Amino acid sequence: MRPIRLDAASYRPFVAPEEVERAADVVRSLHPTLVERRSESAMVGWLDYPSRIGEETLGGVEAIAERVRRDADVFFVVGVGGSSLGARAALEFLGRDAAAPEIRFVGEDLSPTSLVEALEAVRTRRVVLNVVSKSGTTTEPAVAFRLLRETLETAVGPAEARRRIIATTDPSGGALRAMAEAEGWTSFDIPRDVGGRFSVLTPVGLLPMAVAGIDVRRVLAGARALMAAPEGTDPAADDPNRYAMLRHILYLKGYAIELFVGFTPRLSGVGAWLRQLFAESEGKNGRGIFPVTGKYTTDLHSIGQYVQDGRRLLFETFLWLEDEGVDVTVPDRAAADGFDYLRGRSLQWMNEQAMWGTYVAHRNGGVPVGRIVLRDRSPEAFGALVMFFERAVALSGMLLGVNPFDQPGVEAYKANLFALLGRPGYEARGEALQAEIAALLDRR
Structure with missing residues (x-):
């Protein structure tokens, strides 16, 4: 059954x-x-990923998870949306074993409250950071990771910090992949043909599961049945x-x-x-x-x-x-x-x-x-x-009659945020938004 x-x-x-x-x-x-x-989008790699994930990737996830379990008191998953929700769902549903480190999710919002305790843990406890982003340019996790990384390097030194950072990102492109290669961080690939919200059964979700002591091979076996x-x-x-x-x-x-x-x-x-x-x-x-x-x-x-x-x-x-x-x-x-x-x-x-x-x-x-x-x-x-x-x-x-694999509406919010934060290349949009906001405030 x-x-x-x-x-x-x-x-x-x-x-x-x-x-x-x-x-x-x-x-x-x-x-x-x-x-x-043959859908209108090529982003359907999740359909057979549980069968085509290679032993090198799966064994690598298990080996790194064991290292984290030995070396860390706290394992931070730094991501938002599809980079964190699936892993969080797995851990709440299946739980973690007694030998697993505490697993925390950060980078999901821009509230300073969310980062204060995380930064304190980096200063005082043995931590490993798993930054998850296909591009590395999503604002919430990028800002959180920048703060956590700097704090970690101050606490344990740059060399040890490099050993305690794991990047899960695009196989070959994007800012996070470039940083991972330049710094020599351990890294895992998010398949090019798998979108974030469909990535639970890739290293995005499998690594946090394995750190928690969950048998990821059994998880994949259940997926193959469906x-x-x-x-x-x-x-x-x-x-x-x-x-x-x-x-x-x-x-x-x-x-x-x-x-x-x-x-x-x-x-x-x-x-x-x-x-x-x-x-x-x-x-x-x-x-x-x-x-x-x-x-x-x-x-x-x-x-x-x-x-x-x-x-x-x-x-x-x-x-x-x-x-x-x-x-x-x-x-x-x-x-x-x-x-x-x-x-x-x-x-x-x-x-x-x-x-x-x-x-x-x-x-x-x-x-x-x-x-x-x-x-x-x-x-x-x-x-x-x-x-x-x-x-x-x-x-x-x-x-x-819609493409279920894109999210154009999310990009509209991101573009406005980049403009309001002053990202280079968004100056004109930023000025227009500031004027629109000022007019709204005047009408209040």
């Missing part, structure tokens, strides 16, 4: 059989375009494609927001990765489903009222983990709290009843609810989860 599966029946009664069949014909026509790597539909399978019946198809039918009916919900904190990082994966892949040309995330049952006490009785513009995707790997049982003795009916019951069982109770309440209230079920918290399950959603979002973008 695959480690992850779609509960397609959960979409009833919001999706009719005839709608599914019409959409299935479209999926059958688009599926070969993706699998045969890389493509088994031979002879109707593409429209394969779970990742079917999920993409069902959510697209809901989109055409006006459901423009998808609320991804986990019932365990272990899935919070997965939710953050999904938010980027779907927003950057689909949100183009005035189209796309807006992804938001929640954690039940916690958020039932905040947004639950709106979901139950608010405007009918969203649908939910429940991420249900069948086995969290731990459990707690209510003591089997009487108490005066009115909850004796739960004596001897486990929290896992109660959580499942909460999931089903929420599912029925929201569906009866007019909210479409789909379920994606994870078997357990194994490395295979995480690898399968990543490949499931990467395949699904690629097809979803194609169903929308």
